[in-house]
Amino acid sequence: MLALVGRNPADEGMSRFTLLMVGRRMHGERRAAGPLLAAGVLLTGLLVTVLVAAGLHAAQQDKAERVMDQRHAMAFAAVQTEIGRYRAMLEALAAGVSTQDELTWEKFDTATAPLDDAKLIGAAAMAYVAPVRTSELAAAQRRWRERGAEGLTLRAAAGRDEHYFAVFVRPLTDTEATVGGTDLASATELMAALDESRRIHATAVSDTYVLLRDRRKPVSAQQQSFVFAAPIWTRANTPEFRGWMVLGLRGRNFVSGVLDTIxxxxxxxxxxxxxxxxxxxxxxxxxxxxxxDLTRQSLFDVGDRKWTLVTQADSGRLPGAGDHLPGLVLGGGALLSGLLAWLVWALATGRARARAQVEIATRELRETEAESSRQAGVLAAVLNTISDGVTVVDETGHMLVENPAGKRLMGTTVSNHHPEEWQQHYGVYRTDGKTPMPVGEMPLMRALAGEPSDGVELVIRNARRPEGVLISVDGRPLDPSAGLRGAVVVFRDITELRRYETDLQVFAGVVAHDLKAPLALARGHAEVALDDVAPGDPVHDRLVRIMQSTDRMDAMIDTLLAYTTARNAPLRITSVDLGVVVREVIDERVAHRAATWSIGPLPRVRADAAMLRHVLDNLVGNAFKYVRPGAVPSVEVSATPARQGWVRVEVADTGIGIPDGDKPRIFETFHRTEEAARYAGTGLGLAICRRIVERLGGEIGVADNPGGGTRFYFTLEEAPVPENADEDEEARVRAALDRALAERAAILEAAQLPGLGIPQPAEDQPLRAPRQERQRQD
Known part of the structure; x- marks a missing residue:
């Protein structure tokens, strides 16, 4: 009582003021912590993303260096081999001519005829060059004409006692015939090579110059060239010099011909x-x-000259270094970091009663970001590019070519030339790794029979490959230009690729699953907060935007989950009335929009009803979404017979269309055309469709619609017509719908496969909490 009586009102007011100021300061500190926390999350995510992308880029550069070394070594070997072959052929011709007592045109023509089929890259002409003294010009001209050099006129240059004339000439690449008789003194480089060859009694190579036969061409058509000169000495006790065999080569043609293939x-x-x-x-x-940005060079001898081969390459265009994975990781990581930072900021600045839950969600988001970065590092380590193996056989199965990469992949060091022993020798099995592959089904034997093949997968297991390796093989019959019948196969190790795809599915599923929990929490608290805010209040609009944003992200996560599970989800194959499913999908799509549509006669097919509905809903939804502003969407669904027992289903629209350059990649993950990028979507819808159709055993493709727009098509196995086909239409439709819904519910319950439900369009969808099993149209 004494304390109450003695209480001062001024002191009580001062205490209330102090408590108010302390509360406001604490509230301000908590509000300031939100942006700081968001900035920390953003910076951490960006730092981790940059480190991962830098690591991937460094790995790609290292791969590019190794590939560059291999390509340069191949080019260097090819250039040396070709030059050595030319020199050997030239010296063989010179040796043959030296045995002739009298060289005539017929003998020269016979000796050089094989050169037409020798495919001498860059070779201009082969010529026999004879030395003639000035005092013997008339006699020499008469003698060579008698030996077959018709129309030969020796035109000697002034100032020399001895002249060199091309008497017999066989063009190798030029179509016009060449008449000899020109004094070669005007080509000082050639003269020097001839003199050096005669002096050293061996083949010599000239300095570079423009061939005499090319000097009549326009300057733009001229190129630096060189000649090989082989001296002709008789084999008598006292050798007599007869002249030279000269081979002219055009440098640009030689280099391009040798390096083009390599x-x-x-x-x-x-x-x-x-x-x-x-x-x-x-x-x-x-x-x-x-x-x-990569350069290699090697020095080698050509006759009495030193030549240097220099090769260059753009590392971004070499195998293993030209993909966009670092950019995708960088962009994806930046996007994820920004999204996480935004969520942290939104949650941290919520109402006071949700602050504790926001802190928990923030910690979970940080853990999710760390796990995502760790998974990205694991996937980057898994990525590995390997060289392809090449094998060429003749019509009997004899191994003509088996490169080192092929032997390494096949796990053997000794080639086997007997096709009937290939299965046991190499250990060739079907993809189950247990069933031996029949020799007749092997891509190499199919190619020998004239049947090309692409992407044939098989397992190699032998003593040196006890764990087995999965390879993909492409086979082709050997081109007839090779001069023999045979086949060639190119194969590559795809074991790591399959493991990578599996890890990617796990990664996507884990990330999506871990993101849904904090999303649901954030949206739940925003919805609770919305109940306490009057409409028209600025906070009310912000809470609505938060809920709409969480709904959009939840739909994106569901699409990602559908993509990761579409490959391995259990199938419930039944007889499905295609017409019923198409009408249901179109009815839902046109419920809130103006559109025109047409459905042709559709058969029953064997498929998983829920997955088939997802494919049709995606294709029809795209037809209604990808239209130009102001245009009325239109869709037409029809079916035609395909191969025996199969039907081809077509979904045609009149929308914005797909450019020809994007068609081959339109079903790839995250691929979107430039014009489609202006519309909402994730780039996963068509990839999911392809996975589902391929799991059902069919094929999917795209073409232009003759009336404008796009025409998607896919094939399904046709189902037999049931005996009660004449039952009441309404009852049949109701039964089919019940079966499809029951199948979809069973799949979701048993396998927990998200991504098979179809929600309302975003603009018509009510505000509600995200569900774990919900699919949004791309």
Missing amino acids: SQGQLSGSIIATDSDGSKVTIADWSVPGEP
């Missing part, structure tokens, strides 16, 4: 010759698109 459009190259005066001259170069 480079595969990825390798630029040039050959630099060191002339007799020590100067370096580029004989020719070969370029491909790109910005070269």
